[in-house]
Amino acid sequence: MEIATIVALFVFGLLVSFTRYTLNAVFGQLSQQLRDSLEKHRD
Numbered sequence: 001m002e003i004a005t006i007v008a009l010f011v012f013g014l015l016v017s018f019t020r021y022t023l024n025a026v027f028g029q030l031s032q033q034l035r036d037s038l039e040k041h042r043d
Contacts, residue, residue, distance in 0.1 A: 025031065
């Protein structure tokens with residue numbers, strides 16, 4: 001394999017990992033820990 005292919009696969013893996021973590025944080029188990037900071041300021 002050429003070095004460019006290895007770098008491209010590494011960057012692609014990072015992108016997929018980041019996307020999966022973000023989706024899990026928004027819709028998965030981590031979303032229960034999120035809080036709405038605007039809720040407490042509404043009057």
